[in-house]
Amino acid sequence: MIKNEHLPxxxxxNRIDITFCGKGKCKCPAISVDKNSDNIVIGxxxxxxxSVTKEVFKEFSSMIKSDGPNTAPDSIKIWEENxxxxxxxxxxxxxxxxxxxxxxFLSEINNGTFDPLID
Numbered sequence: 001m002i003k004n005e006h007l008p009x010x011x012x013x014n015r016i017d018i019t020f021c022g023k024g025k026c027k028c029p030a031i032s033v034d035k036n037s038d039n040i041v042i043g044x045x046x047x048x049x050x051s052v053t054k055e056v057f058k059e060f061s062s063m064i065k066s067d068g069p070n071t072a073p074d075s076i077k078i079w080e081e082n083x084x085x086x087x088x089x090x091x092x093x094x095x096x097x098x099x100x101x102x103x104x105f106l107s108e109i110n111n112g113t114f115d116p117l118i119d
Contacts, residue, residue, distance in 0.1 A: 003111035004104055016117055018108060019044075020101040029095050031105070033057075033117045040118075042087065043095035050093035052076060054118045061118070064109045 002009055008019040019030040029047040033040050033054075040057045043049035052060070056075050063071045072078050077088040085102035088094045097105060108114065 001116075002113050003107050007104065014117075016114060018113070020097065020104040028101055029097055029105070031108075031114075033114050035117050040114075042089065043093070047096045048094045050087060050089035050095050051091045052089040056090060057114070058118045061109050061114065064106060 001011060002018065008021055010017045014035040016033045017030060019028050021028045027044065027046045029042060029044045031040065031042050038053050038055075039051045040054060041049060041051045052075070056073055059073045060076050063073065070078065075090045077086075079086050081096075083099075084096040085099060086094050086096050087102075
């Protein structure tokens with residue numbers, strides 16, 4: 001189910017938690033997807049948090065899979081700032097990723113890792 005099995009993760013039938021630990025320092029952004037919640041939380045204490053609804057994340061995932069990493073629905077913003085990739089969701093919060101962490105995040109989206117809990 002998870003593409004990058006070396007990442008710290010906890011996956012059950014109802015929940016997916018993955019930390020996008022590019023360098024193994026574990027002060028990295030994470031994602032939490034719960035079958036019983038409509039909101040998906042992305043981020044960490046040091047990187048900042050943002051959240052999106054499952055419907056928006058599903059649209060985001062579809063766009064990433066078909067159009068590439070620089071596309072997103074209007075309710076999600078992606079930009080580069082000070083060498084970091086920034087993602088802002090519907091709540092206006094922002095999560096900052098290193099390029100490597102963002103690549104890991106996108107590879108899990110392309111792998112369909114989150115699809116069972118957002119469909």
